[in-house]
Amino acid sequence: xxxxxxxxxxxxxxxxxxxxxxxxxxxxxxxxxxxxxxxxxxxxxxxxxxxxxxxxxxxxxxxxxxxxxxxxxxxxxxxxxxxxxxxxxxxxxxxxxxxxxxxxxxxxxxxxxxxxxxxxxxxxxxxxxxxxxxxxxxxxxxxxxxxxxxxxxxxxxxxxxxxxxxxxxxxxxxxxxxxxxxxxxxxxxxxxxxxxxxxxxxxxxxxxxxxxxxxxxxxxxxxxxxxxxxxxxxxxxxxx
Ligand SMILES: Nc1ncnc2c1ncn2[C@@H]1O[C@H](COP(=O)(O)OP(=O)(O)OP(=O)(O)O)[C@@H](O)[C@H]1O
Ligand SMILES: [Mg+2]
Numbered sequence: 228x229x230x231x232x233x234x235x236x237x238x239x240x241x242x243x244x245x246x247x248x249x250x251x252x253x254x255x256x257x258x259x260x261x262x263x264x265x266x267x268x269x270x271x272x273x274x275x276x277x278x279x280x281x282x283x284x285x286x287x288x289x290x291x292x293x294x295x296x297x298x299x300x301x302x303x304x305x306x307x308x309x310x311x312x313x314x315x316x317x318x319x320x321x322x323x324x325x326x327x328x329x330x331x332x333x334x335x336x337x338x339x340x341x342x343x344x345x346x347x348x349x350x351x352x353x354x355x356x357x358x359x360x361x362x363x364x365x366x367x368x369x370x371x372x373x374x375x376x377x378x379x380x381x382x383x384x385x386x387x388x389x390x391x392x393x394x395x396x397x398x399x400x401x402x403x404x405x406x407x408x409x410x411x412x413x414x415x416x417x418x419x420x421x422x423x424x425x426x427x428x429x430x431x432x433x434x435x436x437x438x439x440x441x442x443x444x445x446x447x448x449x450x451x452x453x454x455x456x457x458x459x460x461x462x463x464x465x466x467x
Contacts, residue, residue: 239287260430314387318368323360390424
């Protein structure tokens with residue numbers, strides 16, 4: 228079986244000649260949860276935004292389930308099987324939960340039944356379907372964003388800092404949900420500052436430094452690696 232996502236020697240950035248992602252390579256197996264960690268400014272968000280078609284790629288290649296999607300515009304990628312949950316502004320705050328999901332379903336021409344399957348996966352959202360997304364708690368809003376990204380039944384779901392701004396309890400609830408999402412057959416790529424919770428659900432993790440993966444290891448090995456903790460993750464570890 229091919230990899231779910233293969234990133235090969237990717238170079239990407241916001242301005243020509245100023246790469247932020249500098250030759251990053253990472254393969255993600257089907258069904259894996261992979262965390263992308265690393266210090267502030269390492270290029271974690273830029274890397275997944277480049278994969279998601281939101282930052283120009285100057286060289287390298289991205290394959291989704293064996294198909295070349297390098298530089299494919301963001302609006303086409305959900306049709307190709309890629310879901311992306313940005314860190315901010317990931318729901319329409321004035322629209323209800325139902326409208327957020329129905330809009331995504333209409334754009335993606337999702338089959339009938341897709342939304343009810345998602346409401347089964349997110350029973351809280353079913354209960355709150357008529358509330359504006361902006362009125363929900365941070366954790367519930369994050370659930371709406373995740374559900375929206377799942378409307379197109381992605382093979383791979385990428386999330387940028389899903390724990391940001393959430394209380395530890397809500398982080399636990401959101402991350403438990405991600406484990407459930409993986410069980411439903413979705414491969415997950417997770418950018419996180421919260422190293423502890425990311426490693427708790429990830430199979431493997433990559434530490435990105437200066438736009439390139441410095442270490443790629445099994446999550447449990449990385450969690451126990453004092454050198455890694457000291458060099459790259461020290462501050463986050465103390466905070467976690
Ligand atoms: N929209 C942008 N335009 C220009 N430069 C940007 C933009 N967004 C980020 N950068 C720059 O790219 C570099 C990497 O930023 P990026 O957001 O990818 O890092 P990160 O690893 O996600 O960091 P953090 O942990 O703080 O989220 C930084 O130097 C940043 O200033
Ligand atoms: Mg970031």
